[in-house]
Amino acid sequence: MNILGKAVKHKTFGDGTIQKLEKNHIIISFSVGNKTFVFPDAFFSFLTTTDEELNFLVGELLEERQKQKLLAHEKKVKELQQKALFRSIAPAAKAKTRKGKRANVAFKCNFCDGGKSKEQIGFYGVCSDKMIYNNIKIENRTWCNAEDCPCLEYLKGEITREKLDSYCQDNGIVCYESQMLKDWKAFAGVVQNGKRKGKAMKLQQVQKNSLCVLTTRTPGTGENERFIFALFLVDDIYEGDEQEEGYVSTTSKYKIKLSPQEAKKMLFWNYHSNGNKPKNPAWSSGLHRYFTDEEAVQILKAVVEIKKETADSYLAVDFLEYYCGINGIAGNTVGEARGALKR
Known part of the structure; x- marks a missing residue:
C-alpha cells in the first residue's frame, strides 16, 4: 500500500x-x-x-509488532525460569567445600509489596501497580528498568496485569524479590559498573550454618531506616562463577519472616557498621555484605524479644540456641549491639 x-x-x-x-x-x-x-x-x-x-x-x-514483543518476552521468561531451575539443582554437582573463615551475609533488596499481609512485608509475588511505578519511575531500580523486565512492559501497556501476574505462577519468576519468601533464596547479583560490569558476583565467605538476613527500606526513606524483614540459616549455597552469580538458600526449619510492624523495629544499622566509617549507615554498591557472628547473635536475640508471645516464639529461641551451638558461640558472652545507629 x-x-x-x-x-x-x-x-x-x-x-x-x-x-x-x-x-x-x-x-x-x-x-x-x-x-x-x-x-x-x-x-x-x-x-x-x-x-x-x-x-x-x-x-x-x-x-504483529506486539506479537513479536510478547514472543520475545515469553522466551526471556522461560530463560529466567530455566536459569532459576539450574540454580536450584546445580549445587550438588558444582558446589565446593570451602575452607577458611566463615561469615554471615546480609542482602539489600528492592522493596516489593507483592503478597503483603499482616504476617509479611511482601516479597511473595508481583508488586502492586503503585510499587511498580515507584521502582521504575521514581527509584529507577536497575532490573525494574531493564528492557526485558515484565513489570516495565506492563507499565508501558505492552502486557496486561493478568499476564504479568501469570509469570509468577507455577514456579515462574518476575524478579528475585518476587520469589524471595516463596523459595527462601537470595542471589548475589551482578556488577553494575566498572571494568567488571555485567559479571556475576560470588559469595566467597558464606558457608553452611551462616546466618542470612534479608533487608530493605520502604519508598521515600533513607538508608538509616533499612530494616530486616526475614532471616534464615543457610544450608544450601552456590559460590558462583563468571557466568552464574552465587546464591544462598534454605530448606531447614530455621527461617523466620517478620510482620510489617515487627520488621520496622529491626533496623539493620542498629547491628551493623562500616569498618572505615562506623557511624555512617551507608550500604553503597553491591547487593550483599558480610557480617560477624557477634552481630548475628545480636540480631537473633532481638528477634527472640520481638517474637515473644507469638506463634514463632519457640522457633526464635530454638534458632538462637541452635545457631550458637552449631557454630561454637557462647551466646551469653556477646555484648550489646554496636551498629552505626548505636554509636
Missing part, C-alpha cells in the same frame, strides 16, 4: 501529510516543518489518521 500523501494528525504539531517512508521511519510535513517518526510505532502514541486504509495497515503492523 502506498501511504505517501496520506493525512495524519499529531498531538502537538496538528495536521500533516506523509511525505516519505524510509525503512521503519516516516517523514511528515507539518506547518512547522518536516518531522520524522518511527513507523508504525508513532501511531500508538502520537499520530492518528481518519484514512481507513492507513488505519487498517497500521493496526495490522502494530498487532
Whole structure:
C-alpha cells in the first residue's frame, strides 16, 4: 500500500501529510516543518489518521509488532525460569567445600509489596501497580528498568496485569524479590559498573550454618531506616562463577519472616557498621555484605524479644540456641549491639 500523501494528525504539531517512508521511519510535513517518526510505532502514541486504509495497515503492523514483543518476552521468561531451575539443582554437582573463615551475609533488596499481609512485608509475588511505578519511575531500580523486565512492559501497556501476574505462577519468576519468601533464596547479583560490569558476583565467605538476613527500606526513606524483614540459616549455597552469580538458600526449619510492624523495629544499622566509617549507615554498591557472628547473635536475640508471645516464639529461641551451638558461640558472652545507629 502506498501511504505517501496520506493525512495524519499529531498531538502537538496538528495536521500533516506523509511525505516519505524510509525503512521503519516516516517523514511528515507539518506547518512547522518536516518531522520524522518511527513507523508504525508513532501511531500508538502520537499520530492518528481518519484514512481507513492507513488505519487498517497500521493496526495490522502494530498487532504483529506486539506479537513479536510478547514472543520475545515469553522466551526471556522461560530463560529466567530455566536459569532459576539450574540454580536450584546445580549445587550438588558444582558446589565446593570451602575452607577458611566463615561469615554471615546480609542482602539489600528492592522493596516489593507483592503478597503483603499482616504476617509479611511482601516479597511473595508481583508488586502492586503503585510499587511498580515507584521502582521504575521514581527509584529507577536497575532490573525494574531493564528492557526485558515484565513489570516495565506492563507499565508501558505492552502486557496486561493478568499476564504479568501469570509469570509468577507455577514456579515462574518476575524478579528475585518476587520469589524471595516463596523459595527462601537470595542471589548475589551482578556488577553494575566498572571494568567488571555485567559479571556475576560470588559469595566467597558464606558457608553452611551462616546466618542470612534479608533487608530493605520502604519508598521515600533513607538508608538509616533499612530494616530486616526475614532471616534464615543457610544450608544450601552456590559460590558462583563468571557466568552464574552465587546464591544462598534454605530448606531447614530455621527461617523466620517478620510482620510489617515487627520488621520496622529491626533496623539493620542498629547491628551493623562500616569498618572505615562506623557511624555512617551507608550500604553503597553491591547487593550483599558480610557480617560477624557477634552481630548475628545480636540480631537473633532481638528477634527472640520481638517474637515473644507469638506463634514463632519457640522457633526464635530454638534458632538462637541452635545457631550458637552449631557454630561454637557462647551466646551469653556477646555484648550489646554496636551498629552505626548505636554509636
